[in-house]
Amino acid sequence: MSNQNDEALKPTREQFIYANLLIIGVWAGIAILFITYAIYLFGLLPPHVKISVIPSVWAKGVNEFLEITHSPHGWGWVSLLTKGDFLNYIGFVLLALMTILCYLVLVRGYIRQKNWIFATIAILEIVVLSLAASGIFGGGGH
Amino acid sequence: MFLWSVAGVGLMVALAGALAAGPGLLRRNLANLRLALPVALVASTCSILGALLGLYLSSLNPNIIQACLGITIVGIALLLLFSKNTEKPVVTNQDAIGLALGLRGAYWDDGARESVEWKTHRTALGLCLFILVGLLAGMFGLGAGWANVPVLNLLMGVPLKVSVATSKFLLSITDTSAAWIYMNRGCVIPLIGVPSIVGLMLGSLIGVKILAIAKPKIIRYMVIIVLLFAGLKAMDKGFGLGLLG
Numbered sequence: 001m002s003n004q005n006d007e008a009l010k011p012t013r014e015q016f017i018y019a020n021l022l023i024i025g026v027w028a029g030i031a032i033l034f035i036t037y038a039i040y041l042f043g044l045l046p047p048h049v050k051i052s053v054i055p056s057v058w059a060k061g062v063n064e065f066l067e068i069t070h071s072p073h074g075w076g077w078v079s080l081l082t083k084g085d086f087l088n089y090i091g092f093v094l095l096a097l098m099t100i101l102c103y104l105v106l107v108r109g110y111i112r113q114k115n116w117i118f119a120t121i122a123i124l125e126i127v128v129l130s131l132a133a134s135g136i137f138g139g140g141g142h
Numbered sequence: 143m144f145l146w147s148v149a150g151v152g153l154m155v156a157l158a159g160a161l162a163a164g165p166g167l168l169r170r171n172l173a174n175l176r177l178a179l180p181v182a183l184v185a186s187t188c189s190i191l192g193a194l195l196g197l198y199l200s201s202l203n204p205n206i207i208q209a210c211l212g213i214t215i216v217g218i219a220l221l222l223l224f225s226k227n228t229e230k231p232v233v234t235n236q237d238a239i240g241l242a243l244g245l246r247g248a249y250w251d252d253g254a255r256e257s258v259e260w261k262t263h264r265t266a267l268g269l270c271l272f273i274l275v276g277l278l279a280g281m282f283g284l285g286a287g288w289a290n291v292p293v294l295n296l297l298m299g300v301p302l303k304v305s306v307a308t309s310k311f312l313l314s315i316t317d318t319s320a321a322w323i324y325m326n327r328g329c330v331i332p333l334i335g336v337p338s339i340v341g342l343m344l345g346s347l348i349g350v351k352i353l354a355i356a357k358p359k360i361i362r363y364m365v366i367i368v369l370l371f372a373g374l375k376a377m378d379k380g381f382g383l384g385l386l387g
Binding site: 006008009010011012014015016018019020022023025026029030033034036037040051054058065066071072073074075077085086088089091092093095096098099100117118121122124125128129131132133135 | 154157158161162164165166168169170171174175176179180182183186187190242243248249250257314315318319320321322323325326327328330331332333335336337339340343344
């Protein structure tokens with residue numbers, strides 16, 4: 001095998017599909033974060049926590065930070081989407097959800113192929129990631 | 143900044159960089175999906191536990207943890223430095239688990255201008271080690287590439303370029319679970335998070351192209367240098383020396 005175009009050197013179909021989905025999500029994430037950050041920095045939407053306050057509180061413990069800034073945890077940020085700073089969470093969440101979305105497509109493909117081992121692995125991973133996303137584990141902040 | 147805010151942003155940055163690099167690495171067959179999926183399941187489950195454990199350990203003396211982490215990373219760097227054949231390990235017999243999962247592949251190495259076939263061995267032991275890798279990644283808010291690459295390359299016999307690429311791709315899965323933990327705790331500050339995330343994503347898109355054409359030997363020395371720097375910095379902080387700033 002010495003030919004660069006050899007079929008054996010090419011990625012599998014599932015790998016190609018995963019890559020294509022991911023690149024769409026990546027560019028969408030970059031574009032969304034550019035826009036929302038500009039809205040935040042230029043004050044087009046008022047922030048929940050003033051920018052000038054942040055450096056004075058980020059050295060505190062996480063609970064103190066949340067108390068002083070009246071910031072939510074869990075999925076509470078959804079109610080603050082009209083605020084410039086929390087609007088950026090749309091981009092964060094899109095990036096954090098990308099893997100789950102790609103895995104859902106993988107599961108479909110593996111089931112069609114009757115590849116039960118990898119279908120099971122993919123389903124279990126979706127369960128793990130969804131549990132993490134749900135907020136039931138609370139947090140691990142230092 | 144307090145450690146929680148660094149860890150929260152750090153994890154999102156590592157996640158975003160891995161997501162950005164993923165497509166290019168998968169398309170070039172440098173990152174292998176079949177290799178990544180079972181490893182990711184083990185590591186991501188444990189990274190949740192690690193993230194929760196981080197809260198408990200932060201109440202103890204964090205310097206002890208930093209020093210241990212630093213010593214471990216430096217040890218791994220030295221292991222990589224003195225190990226032979228790390229660029230293309232020779233695996234004669236694949237174990238049963240690796241065979242059942244189909245953990246094998248081939249890729250075109252642009253740097254060396256040759257095709258490289260590979261398969262794994264010691265798969266069960268490797269999966270067990272990824273339990274520890276996941277725990278540490280979640281605990282410290284780290285990407286864990288420093289641990290993924292040696293386990294894949296030195297233990298499981300995966301070529302160095304595939305190890306580096308698959309490790310980078312793996313982070314997009316394992317860091318997702320830990321990132322949600324920190325996000326749900328309000329530990330991701332948009333003011334510093336967004337520019338870091340976008341910057342690293344754009345850098346990762348470029349980095350993938352460089353990995354594809356770089357010679358394996360150069361990749362090896364870059365990995366060792368980065369590991370040594372990260373390990374010595376952690377030891378410096380853990381022992382309170384303050385020599386590295």
